[in-house]
Amino acid sequence: MRPKLTGARRFVAVAATIALAAACGGGSGSDNGGGSSGGTANLSDATIIMGTTDTAVHFDPGDAYDLHSWNVIYNVYDELMTIPPGGNQPVPSLAQSCAWDDPKTYTCHLRKGVKFSNGSPLTSEDVAYSFQRSIEINGDQGVCSLFSSLADCGKWTGNEISTPDDLTVTFNLRQPDATWPFILTTGGAAIVPSDLYPETKLQPDDQVVGSGRYKLVKYQPGVQAVLERNDNYWGEPAKNARVLIQYYKDSPALKLAIQGGDVDIAFRNLTPTDIDSLKTASGVNIVEGQGIEIRYLVFNTKLDPGKDKAVRRAIAYTIDRQSIVDNVYNGTVQPLYSMIPAGLIGHTDAYKDEYGAAPNPDAAKQELAGMTTPIPIEMWWTPSHYGDGSADEYTEIKRQLDGSGLFKVTLKSEEWDQYTVDKAKDAFPSFQLGWFPDYPDADDYSAYFYPDGGFWNGHYDNPAIDKAISEEKATTDQQKRVDAFAKIQKLAAADAPTVPVWQGKQIAAVRDGVTGVEETFDPAYIFRFWLINKS
């Protein structure tokens, strides 16, 4: 679920970090080389088959805002900037270089000679068109909200982007936005051919064209998508010739497929039980990598009992994250002690510092001194959006809270579509939520969570946190941003408008002989098919 940005002011001076990355001329990844086609030393004719239970919504970046659609988009299209494998800072990709002219003007110079997979040249006009149509389409998925610093969804004026020549693009932002280089790395910022894609509606999914390492040659919804290596690609080509993405209905079918060798990789969403079983399966290896998706419990601070800070703190003292990690998820996730996950610059274990790593029932009791216990709590979760473990997770949370004698939890659930409507209407006193990053920066976990009650409409308001968010956006000084994030996390932990529970790992089951999956597992959540090969 993605929010609309409201009220966040973004200011940036010279982006020292971005300039440093730009000066590296393409970053640390060898696959973001200096502009000429890479050698063929590591190329193979291999076909990689990946099984998944994810489904795609659109392969047109004009209105794609889900993980799987973006995974395909990252491989079929190009963006001006990218996060290299193992990195967490944006570096130029389609752009040769990008830099701030002033706090609201960001200019990128494109690489020469780049072509789309259909052979047509990629120019600045295509870049401008891509952003314009995303804003004008204003699609159901809401990806245009990522570009709120450029324009409001549905309201393109024509002044947002300048293209003085075929290789120069200048973004004229409405307000300074330090995260703009990160936003240019996202799937929503992928570049489409202006002579092919319609201006106000989406391109059919089986007819998408990009300038990335692959071309989409076949798509049957719910069945199969096929990517083939794009020989027109400007940079280091993909290591494999073809990727078949096979869609499965559920994890048992996917598990059988990887065990039987029908697929080379099984990625999303194997259950913890499946993963445990596959660890001993012949010919299958489990590959893990850093993930930064998070799950947390939210309190509506206008409703009982969440409006009472003492109750929120007592719950934070009581929840046993390690028990959830071990008993519900079999160690496939890790305990989370902050709304900013480990692995991002600026993360601190603020909730551990405030409440301890393990439950503290005495402290919880002290928080509730003078109150009548057990305190009734209505707690909501959704079975259809956050995976099969949600039911067990919230049953375990209920068991922990009821077992303390301080609370009496009533669990309720709703399907996701209705859940998103009702949580916004103050129907839930406390509820489950999760977050996938748009880009790997701590700002993505702060700016959407705290100002104006957060995207989940929890009504929590803390001017000191809002001020710290403004401070971290207003500077490119790494240490100042780290200090600001530390302050945000400390203040949030003290008030506990949310209780972070766990942070996910990226986990795939991989057949023997398949390489490269571990290289692509990093906080950027870009599944880089081009790194994968098999013997």
Add this chain to the structure above:
Amino acid sequence: MARQTTSLRTYALTRLVLVIPMVLILLTLVFFLMRVAPGDPVSAALGGRLSPQALAERRHAAGYDKPILVQYVNYLGDVARGDFGHTITDNRPVTEVIVENGAATFELTTAAMMVAVVVGIVLGLIAGRLRDTPVDVGIRLFGIVIYAVPPFFLGFLAQLFFGQKLGWLPTSGRASPETQFLLSIHTHFFLIDSLIDGDWAAFKDCFLHLILPATTLGLIISGVLIRLVRVNVLQTLKGDYIEAARARGLGERSVVVRHAFKNALVPVVTVLGLQVALLLSGAVLTETTFNWPGIGFELVRYLNNRDYIAVQGIITFFALVVVVVSVLIDFVNAWIDPRVRY
């Protein structure tokens, strides 16, 4: 004879005319049942994601702000033109879903029907012939149990045993990923398309993938046929003409095989047609279990996405298929049995 032909023609025409109110009643039921829940398909699918204004615009574009009777008339007109609308989830014409995925369901249900007929008729004949023997008891027990077992449970068992434990057969999909990619699509029937291409490897791959789901679904249907055929055999063997044949000195084998069995199978034709509805509903569960990309598989996917336009279109198609098949079965019955007349 001429009188019989005229009577058959009259029956056929009358039966065809009766299709019209039957279809109208079915379409009306589908239309209004889909609107029993509060809201409309657009709000149900997208209400959590769109602003109220955007939602109102979408509802207006889809015609859901019109009076219900106007929507109903428009719906009937669209169905008459073969326009079942576009899915909200992936903006596909529902007709395209029916054609592409319908072929997969037809392939599965045809194979399942073959399994059902072979297993059901053979076992039913044997049970009827060997009445009250241990063989008869065993077959009757099998028929009851196999009919009662949920398709997904039988499917899971088949996957675990034949797929995982023995490794003999594939457990999901219509074909291996490579075959699916490489196969040229002519008719959307993979077995036929592979034969058209002369690709025996693909034919074998598709056939192997068909075995488990078709056998699972077919065995469940066979439970009905076993009992029906057995009862018919027992009744037929009691008939006077059977006694007469024996009295004339015909061998028992000839009496049973050439006379009794044939007559016992006549009512099976009617029942087979009625099993179409059971096949389609069973296909939903079977396709989901075996990841078979048929209409049932898509129906579940669209249900989970609350894509009521797609769901309405697919259910309408199911209803029309059942009507057409039941009419055909009535024609066949009338042709076989002169007593079937209006």
